[in-house]
Amino acid sequence: MNSNQYISSNSGASHSGSGSQRTRIHLGSFLPSLIRNLAEGISTRLAKTYTEEYQLTITEWRILLQLAEHQSLHAAQIVENTSMEKSKISRALSSMEADGMVRREVDDEDNRRQRLALSDYGWEIYRQIAPSVLDWEKQLIEGLEVAEYRDLLFLLEKLNERLKVMDKA
Amino acid sequence: MNSNQYISSNSGASHSGSGSQRTRIHLGSFLPSLIRNLAEGISTRLAKTYTEEYQLTITEWRILLQLAEHQSLHAAQIVENTSMEKSKISRALSSMEADGMVRREVDDEDNRRQRLALSDYGWEIYRQIAPSVLDWEKQLIEGLEVAEYRDLLFLLEKLNERLKVMDKA
DNA sequence: CAGTATTAGTTGCATATTCAACTTTTACCC
DNA sequence: GGGTAAAAGTTGAATATGCAACTAATACTG
Numbered sequence: 001m002n003s004n005q006y007i008s009s010n011s012g013a014s015h016s017g018s019g020s021q022r023t024r025i026h027l028g029s030f031l032p033s034l035i036r037n038l039a040e041g042i043s044t045r046l047a048k049t050y051t052e053e054y055q056l057t058i059t060e061w062r063i064l065l066q067l068a069e070h071q072s073l074h075a076a077q078i079v080e081n082t083s084m085e086k087s088k089i090s091r092a093l094s095s096m097e098a099d100g101m102v103r104r105e106v107d108d109e110d111n112r113r114q115r116l117a118l119s120d121y122g123w124e125i126y127r128q129i130a131p132s133v134l135d136w137e138k139q140l141i142e143g144l145e146v147a148e149y150r151d152l153l154f155l156l157e158k159l160n161e162r163l164k165v166m167d168k169a
Numbered sequence: 170m171n172s173n174q175y176i177s178s179n180s181g182a183s184h185s186g187s188g189s190q191r192t193r194i195h196l197g198s199f200l201p202s203l204i205r206n207l208a209e210g211i212s213t214r215l216a217k218t219y220t221e222e223y224q225l226t227i228t229e230w231r232i233l234l235q236l237a238e239h240q241s242l243h244a245a246q247i248v249e250n251t252s253m254e255k256s257k258i259s260r261a262l263s264s265m266e267a268d269g270m271v272r273r274e275v276d277d278e279d280n281r282r283q284r285l286a287l288s289d290y291g292w293e294i295y296r297q298i299a300p301s302v303l304d305w306e307k308q309l310i311e312g313l314e315v316a317e318y319r320d321l322l323f324l325l326e327k328l329n330e331r332l333k334v335m336d337k338a
Numbered sequence: 339c340a341g342t343a344t345t346a347g348t349t350g351c352a353t354a355t356t357c358a359a360c361t362t363t364t365a366c367c368c
Numbered sequence: 369g370g371g372t373a374a375a376a377g378t379t380g381a382a383t384a385t386g387c388a389a390c391t392a393a394t395a396c397t398g
Contacts (some may be wrong), residue, residue, distance in 0.1 A: 143331030
């Protein structure tokens, strides 16, 4: 890692203790904004890859990704994996089922749940979109050194874990 | 940085070249999803800090942040800084003005634009919310080493730059 | 095993968001 | 300068979203 620029922190130099004296937020180092802005920028641009040619919404695309990754899921697992509202997911799934992309079957083991899976048509759409999406991501990543990319994945994961811990507290 | 876990990359081991052979996306290392999920998780949880006690929407809060940071802006600059839709910002500003948080004056130099600024009341709200928001962020960051935090800021910035470059291409 | 609590998912409804079309003003250019 | 293009915001109308209340099923607990 070769970052040596000075960045003033929102949480103070000591990086420990509790109770914030400072009442001014510095956006240049305010994590929630930085991450959200970046996410929005990435999503918006990437979405052009698939919303134009296919009529997928971003939400549907994200669900498609989940189902392609795990092949069989319950809605609650998608909620867990994506941090999206369950009502949002419920409606998106209905729409995707109506379009024939998704199959839903009541789970034998628990009749409240339903087993979700991509249909053949769902897979077909996925296969058509995935390559250009991967290509776009590749371009994005080419802005980073290999080590930086690895570190980034590690850090994102670490923050996710942190979020979970904070939820419990 | 002490990340030594193996993470398979979506863009292939060589990390160079162009044209993707692979048609399967691995969510564990797919940057758009990882970043978006994290952003969503952070925003949602943090929002509880200010939506419950004040009736700010996330959009309004983000605008508040912008105005507190730059003290005088045009709407277009908020669009630029946040990647939000200009109509979204337009309506949020109207609402914020109606609530007395924001002042809008037509810009002398260009009558299409308007000079935006927080009112005293706007600042008051900001001062009431900022501490707990900073506190929450501090808790989040405490999950990282100091060097990791620095690296993260660096990487987020680098990706933003990369996005801009890609837009031009 | 009865009664209560939890969980999975859906839905009503109010609000928020998007896209495109529009107004007004400024910039460009011959 | 006159005419066209571009930019800053606004707005109508369709859609998406979030919250809370709801149904149905399972889990817990005495």
